[in-house]
Amino acid sequence: MSTTDDLQTALDRIRADQQGRWIATIVGIGIGILAATIDPVGIVLGAMLVALPARDPYRGVFRGLGFGLLVVGLLAVQLLLAGTLGPAVGLGLPFYLAVGIGVGFGVLGGLVRGIV
């Protein structure tokens, strides 16, 4: 049996088990957020990690989208704590761009469930 087959088998096992899905999702969120703080592509990676345990491709996309929104929400919390959320939103386009990148990269990463 190849490594690919091994991975697929492991994924199938996780997808079939609710507890396994939860654990994998939480781990994926943790790794994804860490990655997103390092590089923008980390958002895609995080979205992929939370999408992979989904039971079907559609749920994968929604999970990816959810991760993207989570990243945007974390940014908003960071700015709120820094007392700069108002001016940040006031920037207009740059803030909308951040929201767009979060949502877009989240959905992009979520597509992986339709592949694997």
Next chain:
Amino acid sequence: MVADRTRRAVLGAALGGGLAATAVPTIRQYLRQFAPLSGGVWEAAQRDIGGDFSSPYGDATIRKDEFGVPHVEAENEQALAYATGYVHGADRLFQMDLVRRQMRGTLSAVAGSATVETDEFHRRMDFTAAAKATVERLRGTETEPIVEAYVEGVNLARRREGLPIEFELLEYEPDPWTATDVMLVEKQIAWALTGNFRPLERSVVADEFGEDTVERLYPDRMDHDSPILRDRELASGSRELPGGMAGNSSRSSSSSSRNLGSVGFANHPASDQTVNRSDSQGSHELSEPTESGSGDHRVGAELAAWCSQFTSPDGVGSNSWLVSGAHTAHGEPIVCNDPHLTLMAPPVWYEQHVECPVYEARGVAFPGAPFVVIGENGAGAWGFTNVGADVCDHYSYETDGEGRYRYGEEWREFETETVTIAVDGGSNRTIERRKTVHGPVVEEADQEVAVAWTGLAGTETFAAVRDLGHSEGIDDVVSALRRFDAPTQNVVYADRDGNTLYWTTGRIPIRRNDGANGGSGDGEAVRGDRIFDGSAREGEWSGFEPYGTPSWEGFVQFEDKPGLVNPDYVATANQRVMDDPGFYLGDGYAAPFRGARAYERLDEAVAGAEGGGATIDMETMADVQQDVFDRRAELLVSDLLDVRSQLEGDADALAETLDAWDGRMETDARGALLFDQLLDAFREIVFEDPYDAAGLEDSPLPNDWILLTLSADDPWFDRSDVPAREDALIQAAERVATDVDEDGLDDYGDVNKLGIDHPLGVGFLGYDAARADGSAATLKNVRVDSDVGSSWRMIAPPNGDSTAILPGGNSGDYFSDHYDDQLSMWLDGEYKSMAAVHGGSTFATFAGEGGGDA
């Protein structure tokens, strides 16, 4: 199965394509800047500036008040400078870096090809060498260690406080701040106020319209009766400077003041106080330079247009006045000042209150240099406006095509240097920088001219400004002003003992046709308002070597400059300083509208006080500073009413509205709208259209004083492309009557909207546009077309009750609460306290070596 594979392939391609797109440089850049959690912009939004640090210079504390103004207290002056440098670096680092990049000619290294021309000009002028000469000039003085400590403080903030949003947008990190950069700040403002290419611009106009036309349209002396020193002021003050040196006479026989002509103050009723300022040789005439027939004047429209891009927009000027305690409610003098500089986000100025055992001052500094430039200390208050003196000359040469220029009887090599301008994202540009005995050569389209400017040398201005901060009265201030060499300024000062002072400062060159340098010329002083033939050694300065250390010999002596000790009141608004200064002072005076209006208001206030009416107080001064009466309207509306019988319909209604209007440029006034539009249309018909038709689009138009006072008999109106004056006015009225309705304009606020931009030109960093009272010619000064206006309004009696306001906020950090928190107050004509109280919360502390964590 096939469908499954197809789906996977499509999704794989989408995912792969999406990831691949992140590697595209432009997309990658946006992601680095704006991606949530990792984007640099959001990092900048979370800067947490302030804290506890150690200092190699001693203890200091910074508190910030409700407007973000730092109150810095330190155990010695170096510790104070260190803390001041830190807070400048924390609040305004990008603005500081931008100024030095502009002056060093290194903008393109971060901004790309759009700024290459700017860089080329600044590299050719080599302001950096002048700043280095200034560092050398101040070496060994008391100013040097202060600058050193300040620089270290800036660099502490640069290392420790993260970078503001602009650096994230441009994706670069600033180099360490240096003493040379401090001096570049001085060069920047000095060039902005006194650098010019007027002789080039006017020679272009003269080529098209003739010299006589230029003399009428750009006179060096406008025919008005509101100079800074009117007869009344001359009668009220003294020329007796503190220290026993009378203005002028003791210097009247010095070599530097010979042939300057009479400075006799002929109309001065107290002429015995002004003494004889005429020189012993008795020359009262300035000789004109000879025509430079042998010079190869390679100067034309292209060079004039190119160079003029790098000078300030029209209207950079200022208001200031002082009123002695004899007329004020509290019996103490009051100083008012509002410099009209470029309005930008953040503002040009940075307000600060600094105190150490040897001095305390509050006012505004230029970010990048430690000193309070305009403000007050416990002893007095002071302010500046631009004189309009001519301290910048231009020379053309006969050249041999082999890298040499003729200088007198000899051929000299240009001093040359190859300079590479780095361009971000583009090809670097290499230029050959050349200098002559007179100064750097600027060139464009095979045209060139050398520039001599008083700021291109080691100057002492910041030492003088430091001395102002330390001053304990008028004696110290006079001593400080003697060192102040660039830019030329009108200074108003008042102290707690009730003294007042108006004096002009700065290095004012005395030009001679090679006589001063031992040549064979006649040695007489000549005017500086033309392009000199450098090969014939016309218009040379003595005591000055470009990028060297100049002496005061060869320049107008301090005592000989216009000024008065203890004047009753004085108003300066960049108008002509006085009718007869006795020497060629300048050709860059502003139209007299603001100056005349300031005197009109002060005359009324003083007359009211003397007549037992209301005495002058802070409220009176604020009211004058906020005055929006436009004196141009008196002239234009009067002329329009003279031709009203020829107006019909809407144009007649326009005249009726203007007849009923009070001349105040208020946003809700329809009369102000109609006047503004009528003036624009009249200017367009009389000057703009003929200039454009002659290919002079880049040439500065005659000012509004000329427009509104040029006689109907003037030959200008005989031109085929210029209608008769009356007809021009009628045409303008008819055009405006139609246009305002078509454009849906209701009141002045519809056109006078002030949108203050950020230097990066990024919309979201600028201030929101707002309807603004005032105009280019009102005391409350706003020029929406060029973003120029009151960059700091201050009303300062030397008793601690001073008030002021900035057009924006004190912080340069977009995410700060203090980025624009004063803007609406500034627009509404409000002020805030300048009290010298260390209020507010602690922002940063500095412990002498051994404490903290720096």
